[in-house]
Amino acid sequence: MSSAIDQSSIMPAKKASYVTDNRLWLVIFIVALAGLPFALPGYWIFFAGLLGINIIASHGLNIMMGYTGLLSLGHGAFVGVGAYTVAILQTNFDLPFWITIPLAGIIATVIGIAFGLPSLRIRGLYLVIATLAAQFILYFIFVHWESVTNSDVGLSVAPAEIFGYQFNTETRIYYFILAFVIASTIFARNVIRSRVGRAFIAIRERDLTAQVLGVEIVWYKLLSFGLGSFYAGIAGALLAYFNRFVNPEQFELMLSVFFLSAVIVGGMGSILGAILGAVFVTLLPEFLREASLLAAHGLGIDLSSILTPLRETIFGLIIVGFLILEPRGLAHLWQRARRKFSRARA
Amino acid sequence: MSPLQLFIEYSIVGIAAGGIYALIALGIIVIFKASHTFNFAMGEMMMLSAYFFYAASVTFALGPALGLIVAMIGSIIVALIIERVAIRPMLGRPFIAVVMVTFGIGSILRGIVGMVWGPNEVQIPSILSRSPIFLGDIFVPGKTARGFAIAVILVVALIAYLRFSRAGVALRAAAESATTAYSMGINVRNVVAFAWVIAAITGCISGVLMANINTLTPHLGLVALNVLSVVILGGLSSISGVLVAGLIIGWLEAITGLYLPTEFREITPYVLVLIVLLVRPTGLFGAKEVERI
Amino acid sequence: MLDIEDIQLSFGGVKALSGVTVNAETGMITSVIGPNGAGKTSLFNVISGFYRPQKGRVTLAGEDISSLKPHQRAYRGMARTFQNIALFHGMTVADNIKLGAHTHLKSGILSAGLRLPSTRNEEANLDKEADEIIDLLELDKVRNDQVEDLAYGLQKRVEMARALIMRPKILLLDEPVAGMNREEKSEMSRFVLRVKNDLNTTVLLIEHDMSMVMGISDAIVVLSFGQPIASGTPDEVRNNPDVIKAYLGSVDETTQNAA
Numbered sequence: 088m089s090s091a092i093d094q095s096s097i098m099p100a101k102k103a104s105y106v107t108d109n110r111l112w113l114v115i116f117i118v119a120l121a122g123l124p125f126a127l128p129g130y131w132i133f134f135a136g137l138l139g140i141n142i143i144a145s146h147g148l149n150i151m152m153g154y155t156g157l158l159s160l161g162h163g164a165f166v167g168v169g170a171y172t173v174a175i176l177q178t179n180f181d182l183p184f185w186i187t188i189p190l191a192g193i194i195a196t197v198i199g200i201a202f203g204l205p206s207l208r209i210r211g212l213y214l215v216i217a218t219l220a221a222q223f224i225l226y227f228i229f230v231h232w233e234s235v236t237n238s239d240v241g242l243s244v245a246p247a248e249i250f251g252y253q254f255n256t257e258t259r260i261y262y263f264i265l266a267f268v269i270a271s272t273i274f275a276r277n278v279i280r281s282r283v284g285r286a287f288i289a290i291r292e293r294d295l296t297a298q299v300l301g302v303e304i305v306w307y308k309l310l311s312f313g314l315g316s317f318y319a320g321i322a323g324a325l326l327a328y329f330n331r332f333v334n335p336e337q338f339e340l341m342l343s344v345f346f347l348s349a350v351i352v353g354g355m356g357s358i359l360g361a362i363l364g365a366v367f368v369t370l371l372p373e374f375l376r377e378a379s380l381l382a383a384h385g386l387g388i389d390l391s392s393i394l395t396p397l398r399e400t401i402f403g404l405i406i407v408g409f410l411i412l413e414p415r416g417l418a419h420l421w422q423r424a425r426r427k428f429s430r431a432r433a
Numbered sequence: 434m435s436p437l438q439l440f441i442e443y444s445i446v447g448i449a450a451g452g453i454y455a456l457i458a459l460g461i462i463v464i465f466k467a468s469h470t471f472n473f474a475m476g477e478m479m480m481l482s483a484y485f486f487y488a489a490s491v492t493f494a495l496g497p498a499l500g501l502i503v504a505m506i507g508s509i510i511v512a513l514i515i516e517r518v519a520i521r522p523m524l525g526r527p528f529i530a531v532v533m534v535t536f537g538i539g540s541i542l543r544g545i546v547g548m549v550w551g552p553n554e555v556q557i558p559s560i561l562s563r564s565p566i567f568l569g570d571i572f573v574p575g576k577t578a579r580g581f582a583i584a585v586i587l588v589v590a591l592i593a594y595l596r597f598s599r600a601g602v603a604l605r606a607a608a609e610s611a612t613t614a615y616s617m618g619i620n621v622r623n624v625v626a627f628a629w630v631i632a633a634i635t636g637c638i639s640g641v642l643m644a645n646i647n648t649l650t651p652h653l654g655l656v657a658l659n660v661l662s663v664v665i666l667g668g669l670s671s672i673s674g675v676l677v678a679g680l681i682i683g684w685l686e687a688i689t690g691l692y693l694p695t696e697f698r699e700i701t702p703y704v705l706v707l708i709v710l711l712v713r714p715t716g717l718f719g720a721k722e723v724e725r726i
Numbered sequence: 727m728l729d730i731e732d733i734q735l736s737f738g739g740v741k742a743l744s745g746v747t748v749n750a751e752t753g754m755i756t757s758v759i760g761p762n763g764a765g766k767t768s769l770f771n772v773i774s775g776f777y778r779p780q781k782g783r784v785t786l787a788g789e790d791i792s793s794l795k796p797h798q799r800a801y802r803g804m805a806r807t808f809q810n811i812a813l814f815h816g817m818t819v820a821d822n823i824k825l826g827a828h829t830h831l832k833s834g835i836l837s838a839g840l841r842l843p844s845t846r847n848e849e850a851n852l853d854k855e856a857d858e859i860i861d862l863l864e865l866d867k868v869r870n871d872q873v874e875d876l877a878y879g880l881q882k883r884v885e886m887a888r889a890l891i892m893r894p895k896i897l898l899l900d901e902p903v904a905g906m907n908r909e910e911k912s913e914m915s916r917f918v919l920r921v922k923n924d925l926n927t928t929v930l931l932i933e934h935d936m937s938m939v940m941g942i943s944d945a946i947v948v949l950s951f952g953q954p955i956a957s958g959t960p961d962e963v964r965n966n967p968d969v970i971k972a973y974l975g976s977v978d979e980t981t982q983n984a985a
Binding site for chain 1: 471519522523526527528529530532533534536537538539540541542543544545546547548551552651655658659661662665666696699700703704706707710711
């Protein structure tokens with residue numbers, strides 16, 4: 088008991104050093120990220136780029152689902168909207184990335200809200216089916232609006248370019264994406280730590296109480312859903328410049344399941360969680376691929392044909408397992424480990 | 434044929450096809466009534482059953498009749514495992530979390546089937562005769578008509594069973610209020626497990642029928658997601674309501690096929706969902722979710 | 727400050743409230759008491775805008791707010807607590823309290839996301855304000871604790887702090903001492919009085935604990951089966967024969983609570 092009181096009395100001082108500590112670590116971390124291409128082979132830098140895109144999309148879903156409690160089963164399709172926006176604008180109007188990327192975010196927001204608005208006015212379940220409808224209808228449009236999307240063949244995308252400098256190698260596109268990852272992470276964290284983010288959390292937890300505190304529920308749900316879709320759009324735009332190619336297959340229901348599992352594994356309602364979750368689900372397929380190669384070499388078993396369904400199974404298992412056993416996800420495990428560590432140090 | 438005749442013929446065929454959807458809807462609502470769980474894995478349970486049937490009747494050469502029994506037993510076991518391992522631990526958790534769990538289960542089942550049987554279609558033994566049925570001048574494809582007949586028989590049998598059996602009474606009591614059911618000495622856990630068994634039975638039959646009429650691939654189950662959407666929209670209040678919802682989906686798909694290119698059929702139910710949400714944002718029968726203050 | 731006039735509320739033909747009139751005078755503590763089922767909570771839900779009465783008016787600082795939604799009433803200066811504590815789990819005491827300041831802040835999504843100077847100032851001021859309320863209600867020791875780890879009485883106090891950071895014109899307290907032991911009750915009474923005296927906040931509370939109500943109220947309204955049966959100062963109400971009759975069934979409880 089007395090130790091608890093002692094702790095709280097020294098809390099302010101300790102907290103201050105904590106903050107500078109964190110800042111320092113953040114700077115070190117960012118410098119390390121910037122130096123990554125000098126240390127790792129191109130293959131891994133390629134993955135780091137993909138990971139960055141997944142982080143941005145996961146932030147988006149985490150804002151909606153983790154912080155505001157709005158479940159979306161159509162996040163993958165909203166990412167697709169962003170990717171197609173870039174591809175279409177570039178193919179038809181030859182617009183540069185600093186116009187196409189923001190527009191991709193805005194169009195994904197508009198389309199997201201168009202699907203979400205009717206059901207955001209009411210509670211819970213209707214949004215789930217509206218987003219499911221969005222997933223299937225948008226995918227349908229990607230496939231069947233042939234004159235614009237070129238159907239299953241898809242559209243190719245030229246590299247992003249500024250003043251004649253092309254982001255056309257793994258390393259260049261990596262830096263390009265890194266800038267967006269840092270900006271979107273900081274933006275998300277800032278929003279969450281403000282009046283707006285507190286309103287989101289209030290809606291997630293108890294929306295009647297939120298009203299009593301003056302939160303206009305429908306408006307803030309809309310903001311959250313719009314912001315989440317914007318992130319999806321940006322992630323999709325970057326994906327288009329990353330793959331230099333957009334086709335419907337990339338944006339099936341599976342992709343929505345993928346982001347759903349990322350946010351759940353990482354820990355809903357945690358910025359760190361969205362990052363950890365994206366890392367986990369991005370590296371997992373790679374790990375599986377490596378493992379199957381090993382199996383093929385060592386044991387002579389060919390697993391390559393079952394990799395896709397195996398991924399699907401594992402993502403499902405992750406969703407179910409974490410929801411049952413550790414609904415606060417990796418972020419919570421990480422915090423606990425850190426607390427243990429700092430206690431051990433003290 | 435006149436446009437009106439065409440419309441009537443397509444309507445009848447569509448409603449006949451909707452019989453299977455009604456069966457799926459029945460499986461969904463029984464689970465909802467027992468435990469207020471929305472089973473987003475219904476379609477995959479259905480698809481898995483069809484593969485069980487394939488494995489038993491073709492791979493192990495047991496023939497259709499025995500194959501169906503084996504598939505049914507397999508489906509029930511899987512349903513009980515899902516209920517015990519994944520649904521029961523989620524008791525009392527927010528419904529959104531439970532939705533995600535069933536959605537995850539769907540992903541697991543789809544993946545497992547893909548690993549075992551591969552992504553391509555497999556041929557199951559035909560249990561439905563192809564010879565068409567004529568209602569006056571109207572031609573109904575044989576498989577669709579017989580599928581509808583089987584679905585109707587099963588639906589009627591199940592509803593009668595739920596109405597008159599002890600288990601059915603327990604289910605209805607649990608649907609009214611879990612606490613009351615407890616006080617009446619009903620084991621609510623068993624009721625929930627029982628509901629999953631019923632869902633497994635409807636899923637198994639609808640899966641085998643669907644695989645007979647269309648083809649069997651790991652994506653067979655996706656159709657259940659649109660049945661679920663329409664059922665949710667219908668309000669989930671009454672069994673007859675969701676049966677009608679199932680028939681409406683079948684009808685709507687057929688009519689879409691009449692006036693638009695066939696590919697539009699796959700999204701019609703979702704378009705319907707969005708239109709209803711736009712016009713009547715609380716669903717067709719009003720939102721009954723009122724939170725206690 | 728807050729005038730509730732002639733409220734009539736029924737649910738599908740069942741009358742929950744009829745002819746209820748309550749005036750909460752500025753700077754005073756007004757209490758609504760009554761046995762369980764007398765309609766107290768229904769009255770609060772009418773005042774905060776969750777229920778629409780069939781008849782009657784609610785006026786706050788001279789403005790008719792009868793047709794406003796709950797969040798609009800919050801912007802007009804109405805704050806409340808809940809009988810079943812409605813704090814946000816997974817957040818610290820300080821963060822819960824900051825949630826209450828929503829109506830005073832302006833940051834939109836852009837200025838928040840970019841952490842513009844306006845947002846930065848706003849958050850710095852908010853920290854200060856939260857600290858003041860935390861000091862006032864003596865919550866400084868648990869400032870950074872998760873709310874769900876706190877004792878029941880403390881949680882109630884955090885909820886009151888969250889309402890107070892709204893700087894409300896009227897503070898509605900829904901059974902602030904329900905489920906508390908004697909020590910916690912007297913502590914809570916002390917804080918309610920402090921809110922009145924130090925912050926000059928008008929308070930309207932509902933409670934069935936007579937000892938607390940008698941101890942701190944300036945005025946009391948007694949409800950029974952949805953109808954007002956008496957009103958006045960604590961002394962007047964205590965000696966009112968109708969009140970004694972209405973409470974006859976629960977005299978034991980009254981004396982128990984007083985003891």
